[in-house]
Amino acid sequence: MNDFTFSxxxxxxxxxxxxxxxxxxxEYDKVLYVYGSGSIKKTGIYxxxxxxxxxxxxxxxxxxxxxSNPRLSLVNKGxxxxxxxNIKFILAVGGGSVIDTAKAISIGVPYxxxxxxxxxxxxxxxxxxxxxxxxxxxxxxxETNGYxxxxxEDGMYKRGLKNDCMKPVFAILNxxxxxxxxxxxxxxSVVDIFAHVWERYFTKIEHSDLLDRMCEGVFKTLxxxxxxxxxxxxxxxxxxxxxxxxxxxxxxxxxxxxxxxHRTGHEISAEYDLSHGGSLGITMCAxxxxxxxxxxNRFCRFAVHVWDVEYDFENPEETALEGIRRMERFILDLxxxxxxxxANLPTDCFEKMAERAVDNDLxxxxxxxxxxxxxxxxxxxxxxx
Amino acid sequence: MNDFTFSxxxxxxxxxxxxxxxxxxxEYDKVLYVYGSGSIKKTGIYxxxxxxxxxxxxxxxxxxxxxSNPRLSLVNKGxxxxxxxNIKFILAVGGGSVIDTAKAISIGVPYxxxxxxxxxxxxxxxxxxxxxxxxxxxxxxxETNGYxxxxxEDGMYKRGLKNDCMKPVFAILNxxxxxxxxxxxxxxSVVDIFAHVWERYFTKIEHSDLLDRMCEGVFKTLxxxxxxxxxxxxxxxxxxxxxxxxxxxxxxxxxxxxxxxHRTGHEISAEYDLSHGGSLGITMCAxxxxxxxxxxNRFCRFAVHVWDVEYDFENPEETALEGIRRMERFILDLxxxxxxxxANLPTDCFEKMAERAVDNDLxxxxxxxxxxxxxxxxxxxxxxx
Numbered sequence: 226m227n228d229f230t231f232s233x234x235x236x237x238x239x240x241x242x243x244x245x246x247x248x249x250x251x252e253y254d255k256v257l258y259v260y261g262s263g264s265i266k267k268t269g270i271y272x273x274x275x276x277x278x279x280x281x282x283x284x285x286x287x288x289x290x291x292x293s294n295p296r297l298s299l300v301n302k303g304x305x306x307x308x309x310x311n312i313k314f315i316l317a318v319g320g321g322s323v324i325d326t327a328k329a330i331s332i333g334v335p336y337x338x339x340x341x342x343x344x345x346x347x348x349x350x351x352x353x354x355x356x357x358x359x360x361x362x363x364x365x366x367x368e369t370n371g372y373x374x375x376x377x378e379d380g381m382y383k384r385g386l387k388n389d390c391m392k393p394v395f396a397i398l399n400x401x402x403x404x405x406x407x408x409x410x411x412x413x414s415v416v417d418i419f420a421h422v423w424e425r426y427f428t429k430i431e432h433s434d435l436l437d438r439m440c441e442g443v444f445k446t447l448x449x450x451x452x453x454x455x456x457x458x459x460x461x462x463x464x465x466x467x468x469x470x471x472x473x474x475x476x477x478x479x480x481x482x483x484x485x486x487h488r489t490g491h492e493i494s495a496e497y498d499l500s501h502g503g504s505l506g507i508t509m510c511a512x513x514x515x516x517x518x519x520x521x522n523r524f525c526r527f528a529v530h531v532w533d534v535e536y537d538f539e540n541p542e543e544t545a546l547e548g549i550r551r552m553e554r555f556i557l558d559l560x561x562x563x564x565x566x567x568a569n570l571p572t573d574c575f576e577k578m579a580e581r582a583v584d585n586d587l588x589x590x591x592x593x594x595x596x597x598x599x600x601x602x603x604x605x606x607x608x609x610x
Numbered sequence: 611m612n613d614f615t616f617s618x619x620x621x622x623x624x625x626x627x628x629x630x631x632x633x634x635x636x637e638y639d640k641v642l643y644v645y646g647s648g649s650i651k652k653t654g655i656y657x658x659x660x661x662x663x664x665x666x667x668x669x670x671x672x673x674x675x676x677x678s679n680p681r682l683s684l685v686n687k688g689x690x691x692x693x694x695x696n697i698k699f700i701l702a703v704g705g706g707s708v709i710d711t712a713k714a715i716s717i718g719v720p721y722x723x724x725x726x727x728x729x730x731x732x733x734x735x736x737x738x739x740x741x742x743x744x745x746x747x748x749x750x751x752x753e754t755n756g757y758x759x760x761x762x763e764d765g766m767y768k769r770g771l772k773n774d775c776m777k778p779v780f781a782i783l784n785x786x787x788x789x790x791x792x793x794x795x796x797x798x799s800v801v802d803i804f805a806h807v808w809e810r811y812f813t814k815i816e817h818s819d820l821l822d823r824m825c826e827g828v829f830k831t832l833x834x835x836x837x838x839x840x841x842x843x844x845x846x847x848x849x850x851x852x853x854x855x856x857x858x859x860x861x862x863x864x865x866x867x868x869x870x871x872h873r874t875g876h877e878i879s880a881e882y883d884l885s886h887g888g889s890l891g892i893t894m895c896a897x898x899x900x901x902x903x904x905x906x907n908r909f910c911r912f913a914v915h916v917w918d919v920e921y922d923f924e925n926p927e928e929t930a931l932e933g934i935r936r937m938e939r940f941i942l943d944l945x946x947x948x949x950x951x952x953a954n955l956p957t958d959c960f961e962k963m964a965e966r967a968v969d970n971d972l973x974x975x976x977x978x979x980x981x982x983x984x985x986x987x988x989x990x991x992x993x994x995x
Contacts (some may be wrong), residue, residue, distance in 0.1 A: 464817065465819050469820050
């Protein structure tokens with residue numbers, strides 16, 4: 226097993242009505258209440274949190290309007306409010322974008338420079354405000370991890386940041402809130418969660434049997450409960466998906482991964498404003514078809530342990546491919562396209578997207594399983610055409 | 611999925627040489643250094659920790675001699691040293707007994723009354739000192755959980771306590787340290803870890819597919835890597851067992867369980883000074899044979915998912931029993947007896963032990979799967995005769 230460092234300090238409160246704890250968990254008399262498009266007002270979640278704050282004598286200022294691929298400008302607005310109002314606690318009520326925005330504000334308030342410095346690698350975080358999260362969209366695990374992804378509109382750069390100090394102090398997971406998610410978004414979430422496990426599963430790390438088997442358990446849960454969560458949206462299935470979403474990307478299943486599917490997917494999202502899960506539907510399948518020969522045994526294990534494919538002793542490659550085919554069928558059955566054409570996207574920007582993907586210090590993405598240079602990425606996009 | 615609360619704030623440092631971090635992780639200039647029988651002096655672990663403390667200018671007082679089923683008297687001695695020396699940090703270097711002792715000291719120092727008050731339910735913990743752990747015996751998960759088990763020599767009462775404030779601030783897991791474990795103790799550890807997963811797996815909680823599948827992943831790792839860890843003691847296999855030990859009992863796999871096998875096993879340990887894992891070898895098999903009819907489907911799942919038993923559609927009960935038989939064979943193959951006779955223990959104290967087991971406010975033990983009253987426990991002991 227590889228060396229690692231791990232902690233999960235966020236106090237998770239999982240279950241019905243747990244949002245009632247929100248105010249009790251906050252030891253400040255004023256907070257910044259960050260949320261998204263306003264759907265939480267329609268569903269009543271906004272009011273339930275508002276009540277909990279009021280009952281505990283907590284005043285708040287609002288910052289609504291967080292969108293997918295959250296923007297630096299809104300973060301700066303939040304930082305300004307906190308400074309002006311002397312706010313020392315950020316409460317995020319929403320999905321990953323809302324929580325990522327709250328985290329960015331939390332590190333920006335005590336910092337004298339531009340908060341983007343942290344995301345662009347120009348500065349190291351020295352202090353931060355505490356963040357609490359009430360989750361409505363199970364997908365990114367931002368509620369229990371130290372990641373934040375932000376987009377700088379000046380150039381549309383999307384950058385991720387990881388730091389333990391950004392792990393929320395508490396996370397409230399009431400599966401009822403996730404039951405409000407429209408069908409497509411629940412499906413995209415299931416694909417995103419699958420992808421977080423996938424990135425950790427397909428590496429070349431040896432002797433990681435425990436983490437591999439735990440990953441396989443999460444895959445199987447997504448396969449058995451994902452369709453119910455999408456099409457029935459019943460509390461029990463959504464519960465499984467909601468906790469799986471946290472487990473999948475808070476390093477319980479290991480911190481090291483490939484992330485080639487994510488990085489090639491990010492560019493599709495950026496170019497066409499496609500949901501994160503939507504882009505992963507395309508790139509996971511195409512990536513698998515492009516890289517499986519790097520380690521056929523690994524893809525056979527995926528096929529046999531995760532998809533119950535019978536191992537073909539005379540043709541292991543066929544076993545590997547059958548696993549990929551079953552995954553593709555699973556994603557399609559959730560209603561998520563696995564090709565550019567299926568998603569009604571043009572196929573004429575592969576070169577441009579590939580170029581942007583490798584526009585980093587390394588000149589490639591991925592690497593845990595296979596390094597992807599520009600030509601590799603174009604080939605992957607072509608396989609997903 | 612049932613409602614739950616979860617956090618794992620302990621900062622885990624896993625890998626070779628990680629003990630070198632010990633001193634750096636402690637922000638106090640004086641600590642109490644708690645350890646066991648002195649085997650860490652023979653293996654050199656004691657000195658490696660001592661060096662790390664000295665390099666970081668940390669003074670220490672020693673408390674050696676912690677034994678299995680750790681005793682209240684030694685805890686009181688530790689409390690006295692801390693008060694006299696104005697020590698504010700407890701460093702545990704050892705297995706579960708050593709860490710449990712350190713935890714008891716950490717809550718005893720700031721408390722004016724008798725520390726046993728916490729274990730007997732007479733007082734609630736209000737404050738505690740921080741504890742750091744360097745693990746040498748992978749088994750109890752005390753290094754990342756909030757449990758402490760203590761024995762009061764005055765009546766030989768053994769009582770457990772759980773509180774988040776007892777979760778260590780850091781845990782150092784260097785698998786090389788666990789490679790020093792004698793064969794029998796490594797085997798007993800594997801059985802103990804298996805039992806921690808087992809207690810969570812056999813409950814009547816519905817809709818816990820995610821946790822069930824993660825449990826199955828850990829079981830399979832123990833089955834595939836346990837024998838190598840015991841008989842080869844190679845770094846890679848021991849690594850898997852070491853991290854599995856933490857995962858198995860720090861509520862990553864769920865906080866709720868039955869614990870009938872544990873509670874009936876405790877009495878065997880207490881009566882005959884048998885190792886904890888040794889007693890579980892007897893009680894898990896006997897418990898399974900006694901209770902499987904309560905939920906044959908559950909035991910069939912265990913047989914099929916964990917032991918790869920082919921499901922017998924004409925006789926599911928036979929499937930369930932085959933799973934239990936394979937588990938018994940696995941434990942025996944590790945060198946751990948699964949009967950009183952096999953362990954060279956007398957069989958004339960069943961009534962006395964059963965009586966002690968149910969000497970609590972409820973009048974029974976277990977309950978997550980089946981409540982065990984005195985007669986049930988005697989029957990279980992008889993099945994393990």
